[in-house]
Amino acid sequence: xxxxxxxxxxxxxxxxxxxxxxxxxxxxxxxxxxxxxxxxxxxxxxxxxxxxxxxxxxxxxxxxxxxxxxxxxxxxxxxxxxxxxxxxxxxxxxxxxxxxxxxxxxxxxxxxxxxxxxxxxxxxxxxxxxxxxxxxxxxxxxxxxxxxxxxxxxxxxxxxxxxxxxxxxxxxx
Numbered sequence: 001x002x003x004x005x006x007x008x009x010x011x012x013x014x015x016x017x018x019x020x021x022x023x024x025x026x027x028x029x030x031x032x033x034x035x036x037x038x039x040x041x042x043x044x045x046x047x048x049x050x051x052x053x054x055x056x057x058x059x060x061x062x063x064x065x066x067x068x069x070x071x072x073x074x075x076x077x078x079x080x081x082x083x084x085x086x087x088x089x090x091x092x093x094x095x096x097x098x099x100x101x102x103x104x105x106x107x108x109x110x111x112x113x114x115x116x117x118x119x120x121x122x123x124x125x126x127x128x129x130x131x132x133x134x135x136x137x138x139x140x141x142x143x144x145x146x147x148x149x150x151x152x153x154x155x156x157x158x159x160x161x162x163x164x165x166x167x168x169x170x171x172x173x
Contacts, residue, residue: 004107007099009064012108015054020044022060022068029093047073056116059108061092061101069096072105074112077123085117087124090133102133106140 006012015023024039033039047054053075061070070092077086087109092101113122124137 004104004111005100006061006104007101010069010101011062012104013060013062014056015058015060019058019060019068020048023058023071023089026060026068026071026091026093027089030091032089032091047075057112059105059112061105063096067096069093070101070105072109074109074116076117084123085113085120087113087122090124090136097132102136103140106136110140 004012020040020043021036023043024033024036027033027039028036033042047058057074059072059074060068063069070090072090073088075086075088077084087106090102090105090109092099092105110122113120
């Protein structure tokens with residue numbers, strides 16, 4: 001399980017009005033969007049329609065000099081007639097990776113989900129090209145689900161397995 005410890009001088013902060021720009025820049029820096037305008041549009045369409053929730057659920061980590069270095073969102077996905085707690089959009093700018101910031105963001109996100117949603121399963125959707133994040137998620141206690149889906153995401157396990165086997169240690173059991 002990841003710890004929530006940040007390097008000395010770094011701080012965790014919640015979303016404030018206007019931070020959609022920082023979110024978009026971070027997500028663009030890791031290749032999630034082709035450009036910042038598209039990322040901001042996504043954030044507006046999917047998160048800012050819930051302004052009170054965004055302030056509670058979108059987290060950032062800032063450097064000692066105030067640079068926004070990473071983000072994660074403690075959100076939810078509706079699946080049929082149930083709501084699944086979900087970790088969304090973990091990203092750390094490449095210049096700040098391998099400092100433990102991703103671990104800290106995941107730990108704080110999971111703690112926040114427990115606070116907001118109660119003690120429940122937490123889901124996430126990811127893709128094979130984020131194999132370093134997948135290793136982090138597995139170390140944090142997540143497991144890869146071979147079938148089924150949640151929140152409208154397709155489960156591409158069969159297509160992903162050959163790639164995952166080359167990127168992460170894989171136990172066939």
